[in-house]
Amino acid sequence: MCGRFAQVFDDQGLDRVETILRAMIRVGSDPFRGSYNVAPTQAAVVVEGGEGPGERPRRGSGARFGLVPSWSKGSEDGPLMFNARSETIREKASFRNLVRSRRCVVPVLGFYEWQGVVGEKRKRPWFLSRADGDPMMLGGVCDTWVGSDGSELDSFAIITKRPDSFVGTVHDRMPLILEREAIELWFDREAPDREIDVLLNADPVEGVVSGIRVGSRVSSVVHDDPGLIEESVEGDQGMLFG
DNA sequence: CCAGACGTTGTT
DNA sequence: GTCTGG
DNA sequence: CCAGACGTTGTT
DNA sequence: GTCTGG
Numbered sequence: 247m248c249g250r251f252a253q254v255f256d257d258q259g260l261d262r263v264e265t266i267l268r269a270m271i272r273v274g275s276d277p278f279r280g281s282y283n284v285a286p287t288q289a290a291v292v293v294e295g296g297e298g299p300g301e302r303p304r305r306g307s308g309a310r311f312g313l314v315p316s317w318s319k320g321s322e323d324g325p326l327m328f329n330a331r332s333e334t335i336r337e338k339a340s341f342r343n344l345v346r347s348r349r350c351v352v353p354v355l356g357f358y359e360w361q362g363v364v365g366e367k368r369k370r371p372w373f374l375s376r377a378d379g380d381p382m383m384l385g386g387v388c389d390t391w392v393g394s395d396g397s398e399l400d401s402f403a404i405i406t407k408r409p410d411s412f413v414g415t416v417h418d419r420m421p422l423i424l425e426r427e428a429i430e431l432w433f434d435r436e437a438p439d440r441e442i443d444v445l446l447n448a449d450p451v452e453g454v455v456s457g458i459r460v461g462s463r464v465s466s467v468v469h470d471d472p473g474l475i476e477e478s479v480e481g482d483q484g485m486l487f488g
Numbered sequence: 489c490c491a492g493a494c495g496t497t498g499t500t
Numbered sequence: 501g502t503c504t505g506g
Numbered sequence: 507c508c509a510g511a512c513g514t515t516g517t518t
Numbered sequence: 519g520t521c522t523g524g
Contacts, residue, residue: 249507
């Protein structure tokens with residue numbers, strides 16, 4: 247789960263993201279260009295903590311959604327690792343080192359989930375975002391793969407966990423959502439494991455996420471426009487045998 | 489020591 | 501790269 | 507994550 | 519059904 251999200255902000259939203267993360271998303275002549283429909287293998291902006299304790303986060307950009315471990319033989323071998331389970335992230339070879347040294351934040355407008363409904367062929371897409379209207383900060387891990395020609399590929403995976411009671415009605419997993427107060431700790435590379443574990447293992451806070459049903463166009467990655475996050479119950483046949 | 493693996497979904 | 505298994 | 511495609515032989 | 523592409 248959490249295999250699709252919207253990462254696009256207006257000026258006010260960008261200001262808010264930069265305030266919360268204390269990081270630059272817009273850099274000089276390279277303005278932030280988002281997408282309403284980021285899928286695995288596509289690029290998105292991620293933000294990492296600074297190199298040393300107390301250093302400000304820096305901007306990340308062009309990271310591939312779908313982790314490519316630094317030790318991969320090729321950039322395309324292996325399955326798509328776009329999620330990492332919080333319950334097992336410290337055990338898995340692909341993630342256990344990254345959760346200590348390469349934690350990152352993915353600022354998004356919201357994420358999509360597809361709800362399976364008995365008797366319906368197509369799953370229903372939902373757009374889930376913060377009830378308070380703030381941008382949503384997703385916890386992730388990133389890595390850098392270096393090709394034989396020296397070219398670098400940054401990539402990331404989003405951490406998932408048990409859903410809160412609302413998201414649980416749509417899907418059985420949801421992304422790790424970091425509150426403002428947790429950001430500095432998340433970015434601190436010197437943070438003790440047990441403090442990070444608190445963030446990884448905390449029960450989701452009820453009421454943080456709200457959601458709307460959206461149209462089926464989001465299901466195809468070729469679509470990328472504001473209409474994707476507008477409420478829609480198109481094609482809902484209701485109770486056929488009610 | 490070397491060789492080999494290293495992952496998540498969802499669905500059944 | 502780093503850990504596990506033999 | 508979902509959508510969409512899904513092949514072989516031999517020969518050039 | 520299973521794999522690839524975005």
